[in-house]
Each structure stands twice: as C-alpha cells, then as structure tokens.
Amino acid sequence: MTPGEPLIRWDWIASHAGEISLRIGEHLELTVIAVVVGLVIAFGLAFVALRLPALSAPITGTAGILYTIPSLALFAFLVPHTGLSVLTAEIGLVSYTLLILIRNIISGIRGVPSDVRDAALGMGYTTRQILWRIELPLALAVIFAGIRVATITTIGLVTVTALIGQGGLGYFILLGIQLFFSTPLLAGALGSIAFAVVADGALVLVQRALTPWTRLR
C-alpha cells in the first residue's frame, strides 16, 4: 500500500501457497458446518412453527433478533463463555443462517397450492406421503433460495471470525490490514469474494438440477 509497491506481490502468494490453501479449507469447513447445522435446526424450528402457529412469531422473532445483532457483537458475547474457538465461530455463524432458512422453509411449505394438496388427498395420499412427495419437493425451490442466501452470507461472515482466531481467507485480510501489506489483503478480500460468487453459481446449478420444473415456461 505504500506508493511504489506493487498491489500484489505474486512471489509472496507463491511462497505462502500452502497456508493459503489451508485457509481456504478452513473457510470451506466453517461455511459448510454452519449451513448444514443451521439447516437442521431451522427445519426443526420451522416444523414446530408450522404445527403450532402460536409459536411461529416467537421463533421467527428470536431468529430475527439474532440476525440483526452485528456479527462482531455476537461473537463478542460468546467469547467470554466459549473462548476464541471454532465453537464460538460456529455458534455465531449458525445463528445468522437461522432467520433466512426458517423463513424460507415456512413460506415454501405454506406456498404449496391448495388445489394440489386437495387433489393429492382426494386421490389417496396419506398425510405423510403428501409431506414427503408433494409439499417438500415443491417447497424445495423456495428453501433452496434460502440456502443460497444463507451460504453466501456465511461465506462473508467467516471473514469476520478472523478477529476471534479463525477467519479462513479473512485471516489474510486482517494480516494485510495489520501489516499495511496489500498482497495478503487483496488476496483475502478478492479471494473471499470469488469464493462467494463460485459458491452461488454452484448452488444455482444444483438448484436447477433438483427442481427442473421451475425453469420452464
């Protein structure tokens, strides 16, 4: 960042290739765990909300509060209890996925057209069969949209975990900031952005494969 210095020193990147790939792996791991755990919890909570509509508002409300609290603040609340650990990071990251996932699961299942449900019941599907063969597949499109957003957001938030000892590619951003060194900073920043874009693209492809009926007209 000092004038005269090139923005990216490729020799630095080459010599740190090992650490870079380690951090990419860390980034991936933190993201995947957060989204998967978030999905499991969100499904559970969403079904509770669907079965007991009275609980629907408190559940989404709590998830909403967790989502509104800035990530750094949430991690800060956790640090005195769970330290500078992966657990702290994951608790925070998972909390951020909950709102969007719960909302999308609920709206996905509620969004199944009533005539489709009526026809299925009238033809002799049991309620469980309706759930697994009709409601969930049709809800999948909406749920998957939620998974996409949750994943992208999580990839971004993982960078913040650099401040509590994790970080993935955020580690390099922090390093660059602290050392006024543009190479790792740009490598980390652009790398995490690229990661998000690639992940989004991949998930779109998966969504198209899982829900072929949504892209016709």
Add this chain to the structure above:
Amino acid sequence: MTIFGDVARWFADPAHWQGSHGIPVRVLEHLELSGLAVAIALVIAVPVALYLGHTGRGGFIAINLANIGRALPSLALIGLGLAIAIPLGLGLGFWPTMFALVPLAIPPIMTNTFVAIREVDRDVVDAARGMGLKESEILGTIEIPLGLPLMFGGIGTAAVNVVATATLGAIVAGGALGRFIVDGLALQEYDQLVAGALLVALLAIVTEVAFTALARASAPPGMTVSR
C-alpha cells in the same frame, strides 16, 4: 454469571461516560459514520433506481445487485477500503470505513427501490398516464407513495448492515462502538468487550425497529384497510 456483574460495573463507572473515548462520543461517532454512509448511498442509489424502476429498464442488474451485495464479505470491504484510502493519502479510520460502508449500503437500497416502483400495479400507472399525468408526476404522486414501505425496508436493511460493519472500522484504527469490542478482544478485557457488544447490538436493533415502523407507517391509508 460474573460477566454480567463485570459489565454492569463497567457501565456504572463514570469514567467510561466522559471524554473522547467515552460511551456518548463513541455512540455519536457510530451514528455519524452510519448516517453519512447511508445518506451518500441514498443520493447515489435512489435516483438511479427510481429511473430504472419507472422505465422498466436494467431490471436484471438492479435485482441481481442485491445478490452481489450479499456476496461482499464485510471484512473484505473494510480491507479494500483501506487499500483505496491509503494510496489516496486519506489515512486510517474514517475514510477506509466510508469506502467500505457506502458500497455496502447501495445494493439493498437500489434493489428495493427498483422493485418497489416496479411492483406498483401497471394498470394504475397506465390509467394515470391516460388521464394526462406527466411521467414525473406519475413517479411522484403514485409510484413513490405506493412504493414507500418497500423502499423503507431496503433502507432499513442497508442501515442495519452499515451499523454492523461500522463496528469493524475499529480494525482500521477507526473509532465508534467497535473500538470497545476490538480493544476488549486485544486486551482480553471482557467487560469492555461485552459492554461494547451490547451497545452495538442495541443500536442495530433500534435501527431495525425504527425502519420497520417507518415502513409500516408509510403505507398509504386505504391500502391497509380491509372490508
């Protein structure tokens, strides 16, 4: 449970409320930073979104901008802000944070404003045009009033994101409430850490609630009444 005691004591200490490192100053800094970033984003994004929304052009970009914005990691933005500010000789703290916050605030504002205008019933717009209203009048008296709730929703989202990311400004030697958190982490002073987190969380929640209320209040009467 002792952490709550420590935090309470931290808040009770009058020293923490005075001076240029005190709570009121930090809160103000945070508000200034966030407010300015959102204001600049509004000035940039709203006119463009209104134009695109009214004419129906650029939909692809306007809608996908929100997706792109979500993919921007906040720490990366702060870092990039620093990378831009330093060569420009703008120093640490304020400017790097600004360079990060404004691009962060633009996507939700632009996308929501665009969608808000687009969602207005085209038949209503058509009728207005047929009755002889000018394009600017249609925008001003019909599309914007009907689209206000969604627009405020977008501004609210931007504001909350900005408040959150402004805390990270402390990493690039900025002030604001993030200072308490970053210093607390560095010095392992958990009372300061949690106190700072509480203040930030509160500010974010208040911002969210305020804009939600604003969005609800801005819905034109007659749209919300039912038979």
Add this chain to the structure above:
Amino acid sequence: MAESRGATVEFRSVTKRYGDTIAVDRLSFTVPAGRICVLVGPSGCGKTTSLRMVNRLIEPTSGEILIDGQNVLAEDPTQLRRRIGYVIQQTGLFPHQTVADNIATVPRLLGWPKERIQLRVDELMKLIGLDPGRMRRRYPAQLSGGERQRVGVARAMAAEPPLMLMDEPFAAVDPIVRERLQNEFLRLQRAQGITVIFVTHDIDEAIKLGDRVAVMRLGHLVQYAPPAELLAHPADDFVAQFVGSDRGLKRLSLLTVGGVELAPLDRAKLDGAPVLSPSMSLRDALAVMLSSEAQEASVMEGDRYLGALTLQQIGRMLRVDEPA
C-alpha cells in the same frame, strides 16, 4: 356401450351439519352402475359438499353412502380414495412431476408393476389425444389449459376405478375448449363404463352430460330425473326457473330429426326446401328452417329421402308435456 364396470352409488339420508348450518339435508338418491349423475344447483346448494362426502374428504354428520352396497365409512379413507377417481376444477396437477408421473400417481400408490403402469399411461394419453412420445416428459406448466384438464381426467382414470368424482372440471376453460372436453369425456365414459358423479353450476352442461340430473337447493334434493324429464316436468317453480325459460328449446336439443315420425310428403313439393340429416338435433333443425323461412324441410340420409319435417311437427314436440 361397454359392459358396466361401474359401481352403484347410493346416498341414504346423508346429512352434513356445520354447527347450526345444514349444508346437506337428508340427501337420498341412487346412481345406477355406469351412469353419469350430475349434481347441479346455485352456489351454496351443497353439491360440492355432497360430492366430497363420497370420498370422505368431508365426513357426513349422519346417513350413509354406499358404493356397491358397502358403506364408505367402513373403509379406511386412504384406501377408499385410491379406488375412486377424483378431478377438481383447478386440476391440482403436481407441478413438479411430469405428465406421465402425474397420470401414474394412483397405480404407483397401489403398487402396480412398472410395465403395467407404463402401458396404462400410454393408453390413457392416446385416449385423451396427447401423443405419449412427445408429451410424457412435459411438465404441467408447459401444457395449455385444455391439455391440463385432460391430463387431470386421465390421472383420475388411471387405476381403472369403478367410480369417478368430478367437481366442475371444465369450468376453468373457454367455451370452445369446454365443449370439446365434454364430448371427449362423454366418449370416454361410454367406452369405459365408469360411474360418474359430476358437479356443475351450469344447467346446460348438466343436461348435456347427465344420465340423471340431481337439482339441489340449500342442501335439499329438489328433483332427481333424466334430463328430458327434468325439462318436460320441472318439479317446482325453482327448478323451472333454474332450468331456464327456454327449456322447451333445450328439450329440442335432446331430440333428433331421425327420432320424429316424418311426414310422407311428396318429394317434388320440397323443391328449394332446406335439407336436414336424421342425426341433427331438432333445435338445430328449427334454426335452419327459421333462417331459410321454410315451413318444411326434407330429411335425407345420404341420397335416400326419408321424409319431410314440418314446423308444426317441431311445435308439437315443443308443446308435449307442458306443465300443468
């Protein structure tokens, strides 16, 4: 007509009460095997409620519904529904499944072997006029409204049920498509011999499709009769009004030229008169004769002269069995 594979359906004093409101009041009638019974009436008359009690989507408050002598309440609802075809107005086609998968729904639930299912799907698609090769793998969103209705009907018939329930299946398409669907449906039903209970609010559809028509009002069965009888002898003012003041003309549409005893007029006298075919309805014949301002018309079958039809004869048919 094919041998009746259809079931008989009997309503015995079936009542449905919601709190203080009586939606269906002691409904009793029998549908003979292989016949189409149309439930018709203004909205709120209880026709859809009655239909949905047959497959227990709604449970009766009292009374019995017997299919081939067996009370529907004695059977597990899910098993019952798999034996009954069900078609609704919005079709309810599963948007995430192909046409073939939609049609195969009940056979799959019943555990049919794959080859049998495939054969049945192809057979049905041909029956409804959709080319299996091209359309099997299409999704409902890619079909037109008429095509979707047809697939809905095919799906209901897939497991060869002895009974089909249809709730305003053709109401959501435009009149031209509707007429085509009605004709195709009639053809299919006659060929397969399925018993059908059909709900509509359209009296013309009821008269066209029904072997028996049940006119309902506010939960009561007002009249249950074949269409000709309904038109000739409406049970009361409500039925007369519901059927329409043009019921005389409607009756004419049920009768054909060939069914009238033709006047053995000298063919030479009919020079310049319009020519009718014996399969034409009397209503259409009347329209032809009125528009050509003719008092008589000659009836020809190909080149063979069968006789003459006069306006007086048509008028006589109109006036037969006027209500007292």
